[in-house]
Amino acid sequence: xxxxxxxxxxxxxxxxxxxxxxxxxxxxxxxxxxxxxxxxxxxxxxxxxxxxxxxxxxxxxxxxxxxxxxxxxxxxxxxxxxxxxxxxxxxxxxxxxxxxxxxxxxxxxxxxxxxxxxxxxxxxxxxxxxxxxxxxxxxxxxxxxxxxxxxxxxxxxxxxxxxxxxxxxxxxxxxxxxxxxxxxxxxxxxxxxxxxxxxxxxxxxxxxxxxxxxxxxxxxxxxxxxxxxxxxxxxxxxxxxxxxxxxxxxxxxxxxxxxxxxxxxxxxxxxxxxxxxxxxxxxxxxxxxxxxxxxxxxxxxxxxxxxxxxxxxxxxxxxxxx
Amino acid sequence: xxxxxxxxxxxxxxxxxxxxxxxxxxxxxxxxxxxxxxxxxxxxxxxxxxxxxxxxxxxxxxxxxxxxxxxxxxxxxxxxxxxxxxxxxxxxxxxxxxxxxxxxxxxxxxxxxxxxxxxxxxxxxxxxxxxxxxxxxxxxxxxxxxxxxxxxxxxxxxxxxxxxxxxxxxxxxxxxxxxxxxxxxxxxxxxxxxxxxxxxxxxxxxxxxxxxxxxxxxxxxxxxxxxxxxxxxxxxxxxxxxxxxxxxxxxxxxxxxxxxxxxxxxxxxxxxxxxxxxxxxxxxxxxxxxxxxxxxxxxxxxxxxxx
Numbered sequence: 001x002x003x004x005x006x007x008x009x010x011x012x013x014x015x016x017x018x019x020x021x022x023x024x025x026x027x028x029x030x031x032x033x034x035x036x037x038x039x040x041x042x043x044x045x046x047x048x049x050x051x052x053x054x055x056x057x058x059x060x061x062x063x064x065x066x067x068x069x070x071x072x073x074x075x076x077x078x079x080x081x082x083x084x085x086x087x088x089x090x091x092x093x094x095x096x097x098x099x100x101x102x103x104x105x106x107x108x109x110x111x112x113x114x115x116x117x118x119x120x121x122x123x124x125x126x127x128x129x130x131x132x133x134x135x136x137x138x139x140x141x142x143x144x145x146x147x148x149x150x151x152x153x154x155x156x157x158x159x160x161x162x163x164x165x166x167x168x169x170x171x172x173x174x175x176x177x178x179x180x181x182x183x184x185x186x187x188x189x190x191x192x193x194x195x196x197x198x199x200x201x202x203x204x205x206x207x208x209x210x211x212x213x214x215x216x217x218x219x220x221x222x223x224x225x226x227x228x229x230x231x232x233x234x235x236x237x238x239x240x241x242x243x244x245x246x247x248x249x250x251x252x253x254x255x256x257x258x259x260x261x262x263x264x265x266x267x268x269x270x271x272x273x274x275x276x277x278x279x280x281x282x283x284x285x286x287x288x289x290x291x292x293x294x295x296x297x298x299x300x301x302x303x304x305x306x307x308x309x310x311x312x313x314x315x316x317x318x319x320x321x322x
Numbered sequence: 323x324x325x326x327x328x329x330x331x332x333x334x335x336x337x338x339x340x341x342x343x344x345x346x347x348x349x350x351x352x353x354x355x356x357x358x359x360x361x362x363x364x365x366x367x368x369x370x371x372x373x374x375x376x377x378x379x380x381x382x383x384x385x386x387x388x389x390x391x392x393x394x395x396x397x398x399x400x401x402x403x404x405x406x407x408x409x410x411x412x413x414x415x416x417x418x419x420x421x422x423x424x425x426x427x428x429x430x431x432x433x434x435x436x437x438x439x440x441x442x443x444x445x446x447x448x449x450x451x452x453x454x455x456x457x458x459x460x461x462x463x464x465x466x467x468x469x470x471x472x473x474x475x476x477x478x479x480x481x482x483x484x485x486x487x488x489x490x491x492x493x494x495x496x497x498x499x500x501x502x503x504x505x506x507x508x509x510x511x512x513x514x515x516x517x518x519x520x521x522x523x524x525x526x527x528x529x530x531x532x533x534x535x536x537x538x539x540x541x542x543x544x545x546x547x548x549x550x551x552x553x554x555x556x557x558x559x560x561x562x563x564x565x566x567x568x569x570x571x572x573x574x575x576x577x578x579x580x581x582x583x584x585x586x587x588x589x590x591x592x593x594x595x596x597x598x599x600x601x602x603x604x605x606x607x608x609x610x611x612x613x614x615x616x617x618x619x620x621x622x623x624x625x626x627x628x629x
Contacts, residue, residue, distance in 0.1 A: 011495070012467065012488065012492060013464060013465065013466045013467060013504075014466070014467035014468075014469070014488065015466075015467065015468050015469070016468075016469040016474065017468075017469065017470045017471070018472050018474070018475050019472065020470050020471055020472060021471060021472050021473065021512075022471075022513065022514075025513055025514070029444070032513075032519070033521070033541070033545075036470065036509055036511045036519060036521060037509070037521075037523070037539050037541065039468070039470050039509075039511070040468045040470070040507065040509035040521070040523065040539055041537055041538065041539050043468040043470070044466050044468060044507050044525065044537045044539065045536070045537045047466055048504075048534060048535065048537050049534055051499075051501070051504075052501065052533060052534040052535070053534070056501065059500070061500055061502065061503075062500050062501060062502035062503070063500070063501045063502070064498050064499065064500050064501070065498070065499055065501060066497055066498055067496065067497055067498070067499050070495065072485075072488065073565055074485065074488065074489050074492075075428065075430060075435060075489075075556075075561070075564035075565055076346060076430065076564050076565075076566070077346055077347075077349050077409035077428075077429070077430065078342035078343075078346065078409075078430070078431055079342050079430075079431050079563070080342065080344070080566055080568060081341070081342045081343060081344065164325070165323060165325060168325060169323065179337050179338055179340070179341030179342075180327060180328050180333075180334045180337040180338060180341075181325060181326070181327050182325075182326040182327075183323050183324070183325060183326070184323070184324045184325075184326050185323055185324070186323065186324050
């Protein structure tokens with residue numbers, strides 16, 4: 001057994017004996033095990049020889065040696081990370097020679113005369129914090145400059161989001177999408193428009209569905225057995241409104257209003273008036289005026305005032321009753 | 323298209339842990355079984371799990387649609403591998419044709435890379451060994467390996483099995499090793515061209531005259547005979563891709579760093595033979611001369627034309 005050199009891979013703490021083979025496998029298990037243990041001990045001793053002769057440093061827990069890299073190659077578990085393609089800004093900056101500048105975390109804010117952070121909540125020199133905007137000669141009359149600024153900001157944000165998506169798509173095409181990001185296709189059916197996409201039910205909607213279905217029962221779902229975890233349905237629909245017991249100063253006469261409203265409704269229902277007197281009078285006056293005007297137009301020459309009363313003196317026209 | 327990014331920093335960290343890296347994490351093992359298992363196989367799987375406690379996941383449900391060697395039966399395995407982020411798996415099943423069957427496999431990018439099917443015989447569990455409990459190897463310690471037998475080189479199946487066993491029990495690839503923490507060894511002996519005896523022993527370091535301690539092996543762990551039944555090697559292209567190492571950092575020539583001057587490089591200018599250089603016509607100083615020469619020419623022309 002001596003004299004056989006083993007192939008030792010220190011990086012893996014492995015020893016391989018290529019010169020050994022069983023002429024005849026020992027018949028009893030115990031002997032076989034003993035034989036293997038012996039061989040194993042020799043090989044482990046050989047590894048330990050080379051291991052302990054490595055230069056060691058003393059650490060808190062004991063001597064530490066620096067292992068060499070393993071010689072037996074084993075396959076990786078995942079592919080090598082691919083380099084990310086440069087983003088649109090990066091290519092532009094490279095072309096123009098623009099270099100990154102270090103920004104401070106806090107910047108002086110003129111408005112509040114204090115140090116505020118550069119980005120994020122309550123930042124310095126925020127567009128929205130300016131209270132007064134001077135009107136320029138180029139401004140139109142009816143345009144709200146603050147609304148305009150907000151709209152511009154929204155546009156810029158949208159553009160930035162679009163650019164970010166494009167950069168990620170480019171990276172995904174090159175196989176170098178950042179590990180924590182996924183690109184998901186917003187589902188559109190093959191035929192039809194966006195309106196045909198069935199809208200996903202929200203969590204609240206799903207929670208209230210059971211309650212809605214329960215109201216169709218005879219008792220309005222009040223005595224339905226509830227599953228564990230099912231929340232009682234929230235109050236939906238009108239309930240009676242009770243007036244406050246004690247009326248404060250500012251509330252006024254709510255009760256009066258309430259009764260007045262009810263009374264008016266009742267009276268209007270029970271009144272049999274088909275005729276609105278005032279309206280009828282005005283209509284009649286208007287009609288009369290129109291008629292007079294028409295007659296004047298038809299007989300233009302005669303003035304109405306100097307006309308004698310044209311009464312018929314014939315007695316035959318009137319019938320006298322005896 | 324929509325961008326889906328994690329909403330919490332913790333989720334982002336977890337996703338980054340699973341991302342492909344230059345220097346990879348420890349390979350995790352997935353231990354599961356099929357519809358029918360035997361008592362022996364059950365204990366094999368549990369002991370395997372105990373040996374690899376830190377980085378192993380054990381499923382307890384039966385999986386009837388996993389058939390690693392068939393083309394359709396791998397999808398479930400790949401899905402589990404993806405979900406649990408495990409690149410090694412041990413699948414146990416028992417049938418009349420293949421009793422006590424154990425399939426050891428590896429994945430690359432969560433797709434099956436290679437498989438080795440072994441039958442377990444003469445299994446002895448950890449409980450059947452008597453030893454001093456103080457010697458028990460600790461979980462996560464880096465093991466020694468001893469492969470005995472020329473068959474590991476000559477026979478294809480055993481060569482493959484050797485690689486797979488090494489991958490399975492290797493643990494983390496470390497640069498610094500604490501010498502007091504070595505306490506286990508896997509002894510694999512090739513009994514024939516198809517059988518390997520796997521033994522797990524604890525190491526006892528005894529005082530010897532020199533600084534190198536004397537090793538003593540005490541059998542502690544499971545011991546079993548592995549009979550290789552089938553195996554599937556990876557395809558050439560897959561093998562090539564999986565064995566790729568990251569590019570060694572190229573040495574940049576002609577750059578030196580100086581403490582005072584910083585990063586410096588040398589510019590070598592070739593010899594400018596000033597005497598041989600042709601004179602340029604585009605000298606600003608000649609402008610007036612040229613202008614006058616032109617005027618003279620034109621006046622000459624006019625004279626000749628008028629004549």
